[in-house]
Amino acid sequence: MSATTLPASDAGRYSYTGLQRGLHWLMAAIILAAFALGVWSAYLVVGTPLRRALLDIHKSLGMTALVLLALRVACRLALGEPPYRKPLDTLSRIGAHMAHGALYLMMLYMPLSGYLFSASGGYSLPWFGLFSWPRLLPRDKMTADFGETLHHWGAWIIGGLLVLHGLAVVWHVFVKKDEVLSRMAP
Ligand code: HEM
Numbered sequence: 001m002s003a004t005t006l007p008a009s010d011a012g013r014y015s016y017t018g019l020q021r022g023l024h025w026l027m028a029a030i031i032l033a034a035f036a037l038g039v040w041s042a043y044l045v046v047g048t049p050l051r052r053a054l055l056d057i058h059k060s061l062g063m064t065a066l067v068l069l070a071l072r073v074a075c076r077l078a079l080g081e082p083p084y085r086k087p088l089d090t091l092s093r094i095g096a097h098m099a100h101g102a103l104y105l106m107m108l109y110m111p112l113s114g115y116l117f118s119a120s121g122g123y124s125l126p127w128f129g130l131f132s133w134p135r136l137l138p139r140d141k142m143t144a145d146f147g148e149t150l151h152h153w154g155a156w157i158i159g160g161l162l163v164l165h166g167l168a169v170v171w172h173v174f175v176k177k178d179e180v181l182s183r184m185a186p
């Protein structure tokens with residue numbers, strides 16, 4: 001029997017809650033957009049108005065992800081994860097937990113390293129033109145360069161993890177033909 005033919009109450013038992021699914025997809029959209037804008041801006045000449053505008057949106061999205069992450073982690077701790085109707089084998093379960101843990105870590109690392117770079121470099125910290133985030137660090141070139149290096153390498157790590165995450169979903173849907181995607185269906 002597929003998840004769609006299960007009684008609503010039974011199907012719900014094996015899915016993340018609506019709030020958890022909503023946060024996953026909202027944050028996925030925000031993070032993928034921030035990633036794309038970050039990569040685009042890397043190809044533009046430093047100081048041009050387009051690069052500045054893109055980075056302002058990039059920073060606004062990144063800081064939004066940081067705030068949402070706090071809510072998401074609180075939900076995860078309070079609500080846990082649903083059981084698998086057909087339990088995963090041990091290796092897949094450990095692999096999934098490690099990959100998801102690494103994604104949570106990188107969702108914290110990326111905004112923090114971006115903030116470190118921008119705040120200590122004396123750069124803007126806007127939120128969609130409505131207000132500026134407080135600058136909690138003194139201006140210091142070495143710290144800013146360090147933050148930039150952390151952010152740059154972090155971009156490769158989260159990019160790699162997201163490719164793995166996408167491939168794992170494709171594997172579940174097309175090879176294993178199980179219900180993993182329906183657990184997080186929008
Ligand atoms: C856009 C394509 C994406 C698809 C198709 C997708 C799909 C999924 C699915 C099906 C699950 C549930 C896995 C399970 O039940 O074991 C999941 C969990 C998860 N996804 Fe994604 N995802 C996407 C993007 C992202 C992005 C951009 C992020 C953030 C960096 C992300 C972070 C996570 C995390 C941390 C979990 C674990 C949730 C938990 O157990 O608390 N996903 N995703």
Ligand code: HEM
Pocket residue numbers: 031034035036037038039041042055058059061062063065107110111112113114115117118125148151152153155158
């Ligand atoms: C989920 C959050 C974030 C993701 C996924 C992300 C991703 C990226 C990527 C892929 C790049 C281009 C790679 C590179 O040039 O090295 C980049 C660049 C950049 N990001 Fe982020 N970022 C995030 C959050 C932030 C935040 C919160 C800030 C600042 C408050 C920020 C500031 C910057 C800046 C200033 C650059 C340009 C780097 C340079 O000129 O070397 N990012 N980001």
